[in-house]
Amino acid sequence: MKTLIVYYSFTGNNALLAGYLKERLHADVYGIAEVKQRTGVTILLDVLFGRNARIKTPSFGGEYDRLVVLGPIWNAGIASPVRTFLKMERGRFEQYAFISVCGGRAGQEAKVTGQLTAAGGKAPVALSLLSLNDRLPADRKLATRKGTSYKIEPGDMEYFKEDIEMFLGKLGV
Numbered sequence: 001m002k003t004l005i006v007y008y009s010f011t012g013n014n015a016l017l018a019g020y021l022k023e024r025l026h027a028d029v030y031g032i033a034e035v036k037q038r039t040g041v042t043i044l045l046d047v048l049f050g051r052n053a054r055i056k057t058p059s060f061g062g063e064y065d066r067l068v069v070l071g072p073i074w075n076a077g078i079a080s081p082v083r084t085f086l087k088m089e090r091g092r093f094e095q096y097a098f099i100s101v102c103g104g105r106a107g108q109e110a111k112v113t114g115q116l117t118a119a120g121g122k123a124p125v126a127l128s129l130l131s132l133n134d135r136l137p138a139d140r141k142l143a144t145r146k147g148t149s150y151k152i153e154p155g156d157m158e159y160f161k162e163d164i165e166m167f168l169g170k171l172g173v
């Protein structure tokens with residue numbers, strides 16, 4: 001099975017997860033690139049006003065059997081560049097799965113699923129929100145400032161392995 005991983009990452013966490021999944025799935029990887037430099041302020045503006053992000057036209061060729069999309073959660077919703085990507089490319093894929101390294105705010109899964117479904121034109125076949133708050137040990141969590149600013153390191157992937165394998169199981173891996 002040929003897998004394409006598409007990710008967006010502002011602070012690097014989902015980029016790191018994309019690299020991990022690339023190895024695990026022997027997948028191709030495409031990073032969503034924005035037209036303008038992203039800042040904390042423009043994240044807030046996008047979140048407050050539901051603005052769409054402007055992204056560079058995705059450039060990946062080939063036929064894929066599986067699409068796995070990654071990106072951060074902002075204010076209990078999908079990051080605006082991911083939303084734009086799904087809207088732009090919705091006709092190009094039969095199905096997709098979504099996974100995110102996020103702070104892990106409680107009760108946000110329904111809103112995330114709703115936003116993915118609206119943007120992608122269909123619900124994801126699998127969804128996993130890897131929670132920094134729930135999965136990192138207490139001494140690491142002290143550095144998370146409520147999970148919104150913690151930058152994971154390659155060694156931290158071990159805390160998410162069980163969740164990742166469960167997610168991949170739903171994809172038949």
Ligand SMILES: Cc1cc2nc3c(=O)[nH]c(=O)nc-3n(C[C@H](O)[C@H](O)[C@H](O)COP(=O)(O)O)c2cc1C
Nearest residue numbers: 009010011012013014072073075076101103104105
């Ligand atoms: C402005 C802002 C809002 C956020 N809101 C949420 C949230 O509502 N729920 C959540 O689980 N994580 C939230 N986060 C945490 C990010 O999802 C988390 O840090 C993620 O790992 C960042 O991914 P990245 O490094 O790939 O950009 C927020 C982060 C920022 C900067």
